[in-house]
Amino acid sequence: MIKLLSSLAALTLALGPQALRAQTQCPAMNATMEGTYVMSGAGTIVGVGAIASVGVVTYDGQGTGLVTSTTVVNGATSRGTASGTFTVNRDCTGSKTFGSGPSATHFDFVITPDGSKITWIVTDPGVIMTGTATRMR
Numbered sequence: 001m002i003k004l005l006s007s008l009a010a011l012t013l014a015l016g017p018q019a020l021r022a023q024t025q026c027p028a029m030n031a032t033m034e035g036t037y038v039m040s041g042a043g044t045i046v047g048v049g050a051i052a053s054v055g056v057v058t059y060d061g062q063g064t065g066l067v068t069s070t071t072v073v074n075g076a077t078s079r080g081t082a083s084g085t086f087t088v089n090r091d092c093t094g095s096k097t098f099g100s101g102p103s104a105t106h107f108d109f110v111i112t113p114d115g116s117k118i119t120w121i122v123t124d125p126g127v128i129m130t131g132t133a134t135r136m137r
Contacts, residue, residue: 025090025113026088026090026091026092026111026113026115027090028088029087029088029089029090030061030062030063030086030087030088031061031062032061032088032092032111032113032114032115033059033061033065033086033088033094033111033115033118034059034060034061034115035058035059035061035115035135035136035137036056036057036058036135036136036137037056037057037058037059037118037133037134037135037136038055038056038133038134038136039053039054039055039056039057039067039069039131039132039133040052040053040054040055040131040132040133041053041120041122041129041130041131041132042129042130042131043122043127043128043129043130044127044128044129045073045074045126045127045128045129046126046127046128047126048073048074049073049074049075050072050073050074051071051072051073051074051127051129052071052072053069053070053071053072053129053131054069054070055067055068055069055070056068056069056136059086063085063086063087064083064084064085064086065083065084065085065086065096065098066081066082066083066084067081067082067084067098068080068081069081069082082099083098084096084097084098084099085097088111092110092111092112092113093108093109093110094108094109094110094111095107095108095109095123096109096120105122105124105127106122106123107120107121107122107123108120108121108123109121115135116134116135117132117133117134117135118132118133118134119131119132120132120133
């Protein structure tokens, strides 16, 4: 019995990564990220203080998006809208940029294969911020 369980455990471990890869495919790529999402994130800007943001992001499934958000940095509140671009890879990872020029914010993310949830991290130097976005419709 123990040999059987050990064999099943070994087979499960051996197939696990392949099964995970099969489940985490986004063959539609950019089209996976389409719709309106509720977004929130928090973290720290090194040398400045805490940052938190909430908003609504709309992605077109073609590589562009628009965010309307409220952000608080070290107690100071700002509200705004920014356009952005994104790319979704076949493995459901991707990158996006919102804003332009020196004030642009860059992100890496992972999206669920059905496009319902995005988990993101800011990749700009000096910013430690992560968050999620959940599709509203």
